[in-house]
Amino acid sequence: TTRTARFTLDPDFTVGRVDPRLYGSFVEHLGRCVYTGIHEPGHPAADEDGLRTDVLELVRELGVTVVRYPGGNFVSGYRWEDGVGPVEERPRRLDVAWRSTESNRFGLGEFMTFLRKLGPRAEPMMAVNLGTRGIAEAMDLVEYANHPAGTALSDRRIAHGDKDPFGIRLWCLGNEMDGTWQTGQKTAEEYGRLAAQTARALRQIDPDLELVACGSSARDLPTFASWEATVLAETYEVVDHVSLHAYYEETDGDRDSFLASAVHMEAFIEEVVATCDHVGARLKSPKRLTLSFDEWNVWYQRRPNPHPFEDWQEAPRLLEDVYTVTDAVVFGSLLITLLRHADRIAVACLAQLVNVIAPIMTEPGGPAWRQTTFFPFAQAARHGQGTVLDVRPVSPAYRTEKYGEVPLLHATAVRDEDGGVTVFAVNRDRHRALPLDVTLRGFGLTEVVEHSALSDADPEACNTLADPGRVVPHAVAGTELADGVLRAVLEPMSWNVVRLA
Ligand code: AHR
Numbered sequence: 001t002t003r004t005a006r007f008t009l010d011p012d013f014t015v016g017r018v019d020p021r022l023y024g025s026f027v028e029h030l031g032r033c034v035y036t037g038i039h040e041p042g043h044p045a046a047d048e049d050g051l052r053t054d055v056l057e058l059v060r061e062l063g064v065t066v067v068r069y070p071g072g073n074f075v076s077g078y079r080w081e082d083g084v085g086p087v088e089e090r091p092r093r094l095d096v097a098w099r100s101t102e103s104n105r106f107g108l109g110e111f112m113t114f115l116r117k118l119g120p121r122a123e124p125m126m127a128v129n130l131g132t133r134g135i136a137e138a139m140d141l142v143e144y145a146n147h148p149a150g151t152a153l154s155d156r157r158i159a160h161g162d163k164d165p166f167g168i169r170l171w172c173l174g175n176e177m178d179g180t181w182q183t184g185q186k187t188a189e190e191y192g193r194l195a196a197q198t199a200r201a202l203r204q205i206d207p208d209l210e211l212v213a214c215g216s217s218a219r220d221l222p223t224f225a226s227w228e229a230t231v232l233a234e235t236y237e238v239v240d241h242v243s244l245h246a247y248y249e250e251t252d253g254d255r256d257s258f259l260a261s262a263v264h265m266e267a268f269i270e271e272v273v274a275t276c277d278h279v280g281a282r283l284k285s286p287k288r289l290t291l292s293f294d295e296w297n298v299w300y301q302r303r304p305n306p307h308p309f310e311d312w313q314e315a316p317r318l319l320e321d322v323y324t325v326t327d328a329v330v331f332g333s334l335l336i337t338l339l340r341h342a343d344r345i346a347v348a349c350l351a352q353l354v355n356v357i358a359p360i361m362t363e364p365g366g367p368a369w370r371q372t373t374f375f376p377f378a379q380a381a382r383h384g385q386g387t388v389l390d391v392r393p394v395s396p397a398y399r400t401e402k403y404g405e406v407p408l409l410h411a412t413a414v415r416d417e418d419g420g421v422t423v424f425a426v427n428r429d430r431h432r433a434l435p436l437d438v439t440l441r442g443f444g445l446t447e448v449v450e451h452s453a454l455s456d457a458d459p460e461a462c463n464t465l466a467d468p469g470r471v472v473p474h475a476v477a478g479t480e481l482a483d484g485v486l487r488a489v490l491e492p493m494s495w496n497v498v499r500l501a
Helices: 054-063 074-076 108-118 135-146 152-159 188-205 226-238 257-258 263-280 327-340 374-383
Strands: 007-011 012-017 024-026 066-069 093-095 098-102 123-128 170-173 210-213 240-246 290-298 345-351 361-362 369-372 387-389 397-400 406-408 408-414 421-427 434-440 446-452 479-483 485-490 494-500
Touching: 007 240, 007 408, 024 108, 024 290, 054 108, 054 361, 054 369, 066 108, 066 345, 093 387, 108 123, 108 263, 108 387, 123 135, 135 152, 135 188, 188 210, 188 226, 210 226, 226 240, 226 263, 240 263, 240 345, 257 263, 257 327, 257 397, 263 290, 263 327, 290 327, 327 374, 327 421, 327 446, 327 494, 369 494, 374 494, 408 434, 421 434, 421 485, 485 494
Parallel strands: 007 434, 024 066, 024 345, 066 123, 123 170, 170 210, 210 240, 240 290, 290 345
Antiparallel strands: 012 387, 093 098, 361 369, 387 408, 397 406, 408 421, 421 494, 434 485, 446 494, 479 485
């Protein structure tokens, strides 16, 4: 029928290899992400370090490969020294970013313990404070973390119980330094210069660092593009990546536009890539920068907080968005967008990991459970490793307020080490199923291993403390692979994973 969407896959037509770090996440000292999220001494599931083993298990299942820490807006007022050394001696501080009290019971050492327990796949990504602090404090932190021994700061780490250097490779040079909400907000000129100087200084301590310059905090800010161009003109030769942040929410009941959020994300990525390459060409540099999409998610920023709290509380309930199946479908298409740009994306971090706009929720003293968005992430992290194939869908379209005509199908495909292919696809049609035909040339594939879908008759269905298993992916019957053509039907408003062997 004319309503069938289709595309052709060929092993020779590829986008690029997926950097496993595309499946990163983010732990900020914000609300209950750290305290009663990953860290809750006294919880029945807490281990000897106060880490919640129920959460650790879910994070492993989620498959995150990078964890960014400790912020976010928080980092722009943070003194890293407060979070190291004997816990009883650590100061309590005001966190002005989130108007909370920071106990500092959790800091760098505890974070590294958390990562070690996650397993060898998880890599730290640290941010330095370029809001209220500068080059010297960033240098101190890198020396403390990465220098083997024999200096005041490295010996301090050893005295704190960490004999081996942490070997942290990935570093963010501040966070969202263009934001008006940012403590120590800077102009592009001020930030570009400070970031370049900091980068040079840090590389003198440890030449193996991978450094991220802050891009603008949102594509729609007036500073976008000129911010990137100015900052990169200063930092191009001394950094490896530029950061992008983007959050999406449904506004004014315009669900059709919300389902097309990836159109915005795609344009954002392409504009930043173009700006990077333009600066590189102007500098006649052979170097190509890559992107660190180190904050992305669905986030209902305009909704009032349903949990009343007072200023300067410890670990208040902030940003505890409950995600519906609709949100998970949009979330899935954001993942598809990241994969479709795997050639330029070196790192991406789902913001955030636990409780704060997160795929995992917890109750203090109670259980931990998976939000709807947990599933697309876990499936992509597991099956979206290898080489992204070039997917050019031919699809019926629908009209949206914000983005005009948008294809109903959004898709990508990844070929793994064993030659298997996984198709990730979203049907944006809220009311009708979408038939999909994929012609596969020269893969030698014969079998549909699995067609899993996330969709629901109730678009508002979600997982909650009272009903944590309400939404889970289900198997779709009838998907066939014959004579090199995959035939599937994508349920209305659904996220789909089709694995072929
Ligand atoms: O992830 C929540 C916040 O969003 C981060 O602290 C900040 O970097 C961004 O504005």
